[in-house]
Amino acid sequence: MIKVIARSVIKENHLTDALSLYKLLVAETVKEQGCISYELFQELDDPNNLTLVEEWDDMDALKRHTQTSHFVTLVEKLAAYEKELPVLIYKKLF
Amino acid sequence: MIKVIARSVIKENHLTDALSLYKLLVAETVKEQGCISYELFQELDDPNNLTLVEEWDDMDALKRHTQTSHFVTLVEKLAAYEKELPVLIYKKLF
Numbered sequence: 001m002i003k004v005i006a007r008s009v010i011k012e013n014h015l016t017d018a019l020s021l022y023k024l025l026v027a028e029t030v031k032e033q034g035c036i037s038y039e040l041f042q043e044l045d046d047p048n049n050l051t052l053v054e055e056w057d058d059m060d061a062l063k064r065h066t067q068t069s070h071f072v073t074l075v076e077k078l079a080a081y082e083k084e085l086p087v088l089i090y091k092k093l094f
Numbered sequence: 095m096i097k098v099i100a101r102s103v104i105k106e107n108h109l110t111d112a113l114s115l116y117k118l119l120v121a122e123t124v125k126e127q128g129c130i131s132y133e134l135f136q137e138l139d140d141p142n143n144l145t146l147v148e149e150w151d152d153m154d155a156l157k158r159h160t161q162t163s164h165f166v167t168l169v170e171k172l173a174a175y176e177k178e179l180p181v182l183i184y185k186k187l188f
Binding site: 003 | 096097099113116117120133134135136137138139143144145147182183184185186187188
């Protein structure tokens with residue numbers, strides 16, 4: 001299993017637009033083979049700070065995810081509304 | 095439910111020391127009332143980058159956690175081995 005933590009900062013006045021795209025992204029992604037979980041979180045101190053917390057069977061499943069049409073299309077649209085921070089990929093220790 | 099993501103960067107040559115403390119911290123914390131999950135992850139690109147991903151029933155449970163003797167003692171010891179990044183607290187959107 002691998003864990004992915006992907007943070008983004010939504011630009012002022014675009015939270016509603018971004019959330020509607022994220023909602024589609026989550027709905028499509030959880031159907032993917034190899035996706036264990038894929039959840040969107042919002043920071044309590046700043047609602048424009050969002051974080052995807054993802055679990056995938058392995059790196060192959062994650063790579064396939066980034067090649068799906070829903071990922072490519074929605075992430076391209078999201079780029080207009082957000083600044084993405086580096087995507088961090090982890091293994092579980094304990 | 096609230097989600098907590100707490101990153102830290104372990105100082106050079108102190109990973110083994112830090113991991114033994116984190117192992118104790120995880121083992122004690124998962125026994126706490128109000129703790130849904132508490133897991134330690136290691137970044138694939140840099141093993142000295144660690145991240146705790148936590149789920150708590152509510153803010154009261156998280157606050158009680160930070161007042162437990164295992165948290166206070168182990169976090170104080172960990173401070174010698176790591177640089178903590180800001181702890182981020184989230185709610186789940188979808």
